[in-house]
Amino acid sequence: MEKPVERTYEIMEVCLLAGKIMLQSGGETYRVEDTMMRIAAAFGIERTHSYVTPTGIIFSAEGTEPTKTKLIRISERSTDLKKVSMVNSISRRITSGDVTLEEAMEYLQEIDSLDVTFPFRVQVAAASLASGCFMIMFEGGWNDFIPAMISGGMGYLSFVYFHRFIPIKFFSEFLASFVIGLFSFLFVKMGVGQQLDKIIIGSVMTLVPGLLLTNAIRDLMAGHLVSGLSKGAEAFLTAFAIGAGIAVVLSFL
């Protein structure tokens, strides 16, 4: 009777690790629940319950023995869609039956420790390119392209650095948008940029909580009211922090 009990715990470990990676990397709540249930079912636990919120996962497995429940806490969240798709493909392979439990655990631990993000320089370059392009999309002039690129890139750079320094997301967003406002203001004052509004809007777009917003709506639609509302609250706070940072600069005008 000893063996099946241990096995259930191992299966739960795999499910929870998969769920944790997905949730930390910005996966939707319903996808996390679905993935955990599918993995458990593929390993033979038919009746499982999961309760996923952005800050933690409760997972319990029913069987012939008393129900086992585990809870893990999620404290750090970021956006890393590659990891979501990697875990997704692992879970597909588990459900089709060509990965054993031990192999699955190994793969997932590897994904968890892996750093698959683009190099930091590329990210900053992408942020500045996006800022410049958004400025054009919001009907700015081409002569503001370079100023928008620089202030957007500086904003993103300072967001990442401030976040490493002070791990409070809202504060680093506030400081980053303050930097953006300051740079744009300086560019306009020096005569390099023309339209202050357009430069600021374009540069700020890299900080806008678009992923959170769409995930919040998707969660609410799927009936995950608690996670939907809490993600919405996070998005609102982010938007508020960005607005406040810009407002500080604007009030000095």
Added chain:
Amino acid sequence: MAVLAQALTSFLATGAFGILFNVPKETLVKCGLIGTGGWLIYYLLEDYSNNAILATLAATVFIAVLSQQLAKFYKTPVIIFSVAGIIPLVPGGLAYDAMRNFVENDYNSAIALAAKVLMLAGSIAFGLVFSEVINQIIRKINHNKVRI
């Protein structure tokens, strides 16, 4: 010419956002193309009808339905395709205007702009709901075909 510039910049901007969200490298171009399609629908419709809410709704439905189908085809999560495309539709410019008016103590125009931001965000939400419905209908039709 203006449309061409919009297409090019929206492609670059959505692709760059794909890098920031760290989507797999091979999907970056697809993300960019989805973003371009969505943004062109928004841009042309807004130009034609002068109704940003309708344009946002149409663009969101386009992006969400297309990403759902692509996700099924490539067997990857939907979110990879849809999220970068939605970003340009987020009413960042209007939100900025609203806030600027708040700071300048012009509360009347600020409230009006904020209401418009809320309507646009709501229309993105509704676009996502619509696309979910459309996808379920597509799924049901395909399902019935197989059964027959």
